[in-house]
Amino acid sequence: MVPSAWFQNHSRSLFAILGINQTQVVPQAEALHRAATQYQVLVQVATDIIELETLNTYIQSIMKAMEDPIFFNFDVKIRDSYSVWKRIDSTDVKILEGLSLLGPRNLALLAKHLDMPTTTVRYRVQRMLEDSILFLHLNPYHTNMGLKKAVIFVEAVQGYEDVLLDCLRVNGFGVFLCRIFGPYEGCGGIWTIPKENDKDFESFLQSLLNLGVAKSYDINWTTCHEGIPVRSRWFNIEENSWTFNWNEWVKEVETIEGGLPWTLIEPNDWPIKVDYEDLLIIKELEIDGRKSLTDISKKLSISLEKLKYHFREHVSKRGLIEGYQVEIARFPILFSDYLFFKFEFDSYEKFTKFALSLKDKPFPTFIGKVLGENALIAHIYLPKLEFRKFIESLSSLIKKGLLKKYSYVFQDPFLQWRMTIPYEHFHEGKWNYNGDEHMEELRKILEKYASLSKFNVHYGNS
Numbered sequence: 001m002v003p004s005a006w007f008q009n010h011s012r013s014l015f016a017i018l019g020i021n022q023t024q025v026v027p028q029a030e031a032l033h034r035a036a037t038q039y040q041v042l043v044q045v046a047t048d049i050i051e052l053e054t055l056n057t058y059i060q061s062i063m064k065a066m067e068d069p070i071f072f073n074f075d076v077k078i079r080d081s082y083s084v085w086k087r088i089d090s091t092d093v094k095i096l097e098g099l100s101l102l103g104p105r106n107l108a109l110l111a112k113h114l115d116m117p118t119t120t121v122r123y124r125v126q127r128m129l130e131d132s133i134l135f136l137h138l139n140p141y142h143t144n145m146g147l148k149k150a151v152i153f154v155e156a157v158q159g160y161e162d163v164l165l166d167c168l169r170v171n172g173f174g175v176f177l178c179r180i181f182g183p184y185e186g187c188g189g190i191w192t193i194p195k196e197n198d199k200d201f202e203s204f205l206q207s208l209l210n211l212g213v214a215k216s217y218d219i220n221w222t223t224c225h226e227g228i229p230v231r232s233r234w235f236n237i238e239e240n241s242w243t244f245n246w247n248e249w250v251k252e253v254e255t256i257e258g259g260l261p262w263t264l265i266e267p268n269d270w271p272i273k274v275d276y277e278d279l280l281i282i283k284e285l286e287i288d289g290r291k292s293l294t295d296i297s298k299k300l301s302i303s304l305e306k307l308k309y310h311f312r313e314h315v316s317k318r319g320l321i322e323g324y325q326v327e328i329a330r331f332p333i334l335f336s337d338y339l340f341f342k343f344e345f346d347s348y349e350k351f352t353k354f355a356l357s358l359k360d361k362p363f364p365t366f367i368g369k370v371l372g373e374n375a376l377i378a379h380i381y382l383p384k385l386e387f388r389k390f391i392e393s394l395s396s397l398i399k400k401g402l403l404k405k406y407s408y409v410f411q412d413p414f415l416q417w418r419m420t421i422p423y424e425h426f427h428e429g430k431w432n433y434n435g436d437e438h439m440e441e442l443r444k445i446l447e448k449y450a451s452l453s454k455f456n457v458h459y460g461n462s
Contacts, residue, residue, distance in 0.1 A: 088128075088328070089240050091116075093232045095124055096134075096326055100229030103324040104136040104290045133329040138285035139227050139322040140421055141263070145279075146272035146431060147173075147192035149222050149368065150201065151340070151377050153409055154208065155184040155215040163449050164213045170441040171204055172425055173433070178416035180340070180409040184215070188340060188409060190225075192422065194431035195270040204438055211446060220342065222368035222377055226263045227325040231360035242330050242362040244386050246393040253357045253402050260352055261359075263322055264369045272429065273318040277302065277310045279423035282320065286420045289324045330362055331383045338381055338411035344404045345374040354403065363390070380408075 098110045107125060111118040128134035142149055156164040161179070164187050168177060177189040193201045198221065208214035236243045274282075284296045293311060297304040315321060345351040351374040358364045358378065363386075365379045382390060397403040425432050 096230035136289040179412040
């Protein structure tokens with residue numbers, strides 16, 4: 001670990017190398033240092049820093065490590081995240097709130113709603129998109145496409161972490177995949193499985209244990225996920241950043257009233273209300289929620305008239321859209337964490353209060369109800385310096401009887417992959433889930449790894 005005094009003496013030069021304006025980040029260099037050294041990638045770069053006697057040697061070691069493409073991308077992410085930190089002002093937040101309410105497809109309507117010039121709205125949206133801190137995409141309502149959503153966490157057998165990652169990719173119904181760490185090293189993700197194949201998917205996960213690449217797995221079948229909109233409630237206008245009032249939140253969990261959004265209500269069925277052309281449109285809007293139907297028509301080689309019909313009569317009217325997600329990087333990547341939390345409650349009422357309390361907060365990105373349980377899965381993006389305060393707030397809720405228990409894993413922000421809806425597995429009005437094909441692909445992957453390494457591949461129960 002880097003000595004605190006050393007960091008304080010040389011922090012200005014270090015920030016200059018990384019292109020960071022220290023005064024715009026955190027004024028306390030020591031606190032910043034403690035947060036930075038928690039992050040695993042930075043630790044890899046600075047493992048031997050305590051032995052370095054001069055700043056020049058330290059600089060050379062960093063620059064050498066940055067020659068690796070992985071660390072080059074890491075450096076770019078650092079620069080990008082800090083280049084926009086503190087540049088989001090109250091006007092940007094109003095626009096982001098409007099996008100969350102009205103969606104991103106009609107900026108002229110948004111400008112009218114906000115009573116702003118259309119040119120101002122267009123310029124600011126484009127700036128945030130180009131700065132890579134704003135992402136606008138469609139969230140499909142998978143329930144009305146015959147797909148059940150599952151959030152999974154798989155513990156890898158040590159030494160087989162990369163093998164596990166490749167094995168999970170075999171199942172083409174995933175929409176999000178990442179490496180996770182914390183209680184163990186492994187992989188996590190979100191899958192959308194045809195309703196009649198939920199047991200087949202559980203068998204697929206069990207096969208990862210039987211084949212010796214996974215040690216355990218946890219599967220949570222959930223409702224569709226409610227994307228959390230951008231709200232200005234905890235935005236500090238003077239500091240141009242989001243702040244946290246944890247005591248206020250704890251009190252709100254106790255007093256808030258209301259009903260759950262429709263996306264968090266457990267469905268009675270998972271009907272297939274979609275056709276292949278609908279899926280193609282949805283796939284494109286998952287990539288870019290602002291993409292015009294004209295551009296989609298050209299890309300898919302579908303006539304504009306036919307495509308407009310499918311968008312108007314099917315995608316829009318059959319309940320195939322959960323909403324449009326407005327994702328904004330509120331906090332610098334280097335000094336923040338992505339986490340998956342599972343919150344469990346003694347009653348449906350307590351579950352509802354907790355879920356409603358998250359609807360206007362800056363730290364969750366989405367939430368989903370675990371089917372058949374008074375439990376909530378939440379994806380959290382939180383500054384490192386706020387993590388302990390968040391945990392202390394959860395402890396307060398447990399003491400008050402408002403929360404039963406919680407668990408979490410960390411998501412590696414640099415090893416994550418997002419996929420669109422698995423349209424390629426939809427034929428003649430139904431989903432094609434081929435478990436035998438999955439098993440064959442798993443065996444091929446394991447045989448490949450076995451031939452390239454000293455690992456022993458197990459084909460029986462481990």
